[in-house]
Amino acid sequence: MNKALRRAVIAGNWKMNKNRAEARALITEMIPLVKDADCDVVICTPYTDLETALSLTEGTNIKVGAENCHWAPSGAFTGEISADMLTEMGVEYVVIGHSERRQYFGETNETVQKRVRAALSAGLKVILCVGETLAEREAGITEEVIAIQVKIALAGVSAEELSRVIIAYEPVWAIGTGKTATDEQANEVNHFIRSLVGRLYDEKTAAALTVQYGGSMNPGNAAGLLAMEDIDGGLIGGASLKAPDFAEIIRAASR
Numbered sequence: 505m506n507k508a509l510r511r512a513v514i515a516g517n518w519k520m521n522k523n524r525a526e527a528r529a530l531i532t533e534m535i536p537l538v539k540d541a542d543c544d545v546v547i548c549t550p551y552t553d554l555e556t557a558l559s560l561t562e563g564t565n566i567k568v569g570a571e572n573c574h575w576a577p578s579g580a581f582t583g584e585i586s587a588d589m590l591t592e593m594g595v596e597y598v599v600i601g602h603s604e605r606r607q608y609f610g611e612t613n614e615t616v617q618k619r620v621r622a623a624l625s626a627g628l629k630v631i632l633c634v635g636e637t638l639a640e641r642e643a644g645i646t647e648e649v650i651a652i653q654v655k656i657a658l659a660g661v662s663a664e665e666l667s668r669v670i671i672a673y674e675p676v677w678a679i680g681t682g683k684t685a686t687d688e689q690a691n692e693v694n695h696f697i698r699s700l701v702g703r704l705y706d707e708k709t710a711a712a713l714t715v716q717y718g719g720s721m722n723p724g725n726a727a728g729l730l731a732m733e734d735i736d737g738g739l740i741g742g743a744s745l746k747a748p749d750f751a752e753i754i755r756a757a758s759r
């Protein structure tokens with residue numbers, strides 16, 4: 505379905521890595537390596553690195569994202585950051601619903617939905633993460649799990665707003681484990697997500713949707729994954745912390 509019409513998006517998810525000095529070094533090394541990318545390049549960093557990332561990437565092709573945001577515009581939510589605070593800084597993207605937040609910080613499909621709404625209302629672009637656990641895959645309920653995650657997260661999101669949403673399929677069993685989904689396994693779920701969006705919205709909206717794969721993507725497996733019809737980019741953890749590796753994945757996505 506029109507892969508050639510979709511621009512690939514390669515996004516780094518730094519997770520809880522890199523202090524300011526380390527962030528400065530990584531981004532400085534990265535800038536010349538990715539400047540000719542023929543895909544969108546995003547780095548999602550800890551809140552404490554956002555200012556550094558924004559100032560260093562000014563005038564480059566690297567866009568900056570955060571790794572989460574709260575759903576309220578402001579208020580008594582100690583330790584949280586609002587979507588408006590991010591846009592005010594100049595942040596363009598935000599990751600929402602990452603499996604580590606679902607696993608360790610009580611994130612549910614309902615709170616994901618609230619965060620997605622808040623982020624879109626604030627004008628951010630959302631990288632919405634979905635994915636099944638190993639137990640769910642082995643129980644044969646991958647599609648059911650993904651469908652519930654996608655349907656709840658996107659409830660109330662208009663087709664116009666969906667143009668600012670990227671869905672990242674990240675099988676939980678492939679994250680940080682070195683165990684990647686095969687090209688076919690990843691493409692199958694990405695295709696399912698696109699078809700589901702086609703049913704929830706329409707074919708045109710589904711054809712335009714960017715669906716990434718994430719989970720142990722690296723320079724060795726990126727080209728195969730990114731060549732698949734329904735894989736429009738990657739959400740990269742570990743390999744995004746090394747400039748040459750990240751740049752190699754970006755080269756694989758540039759077409």
Ligand code: 13P
Binds near residue numbers: 674
């Ligand atoms: P790894 O690339 O380290 O497996 O992490 C994937 C991920 O969780 C990106 O959000």
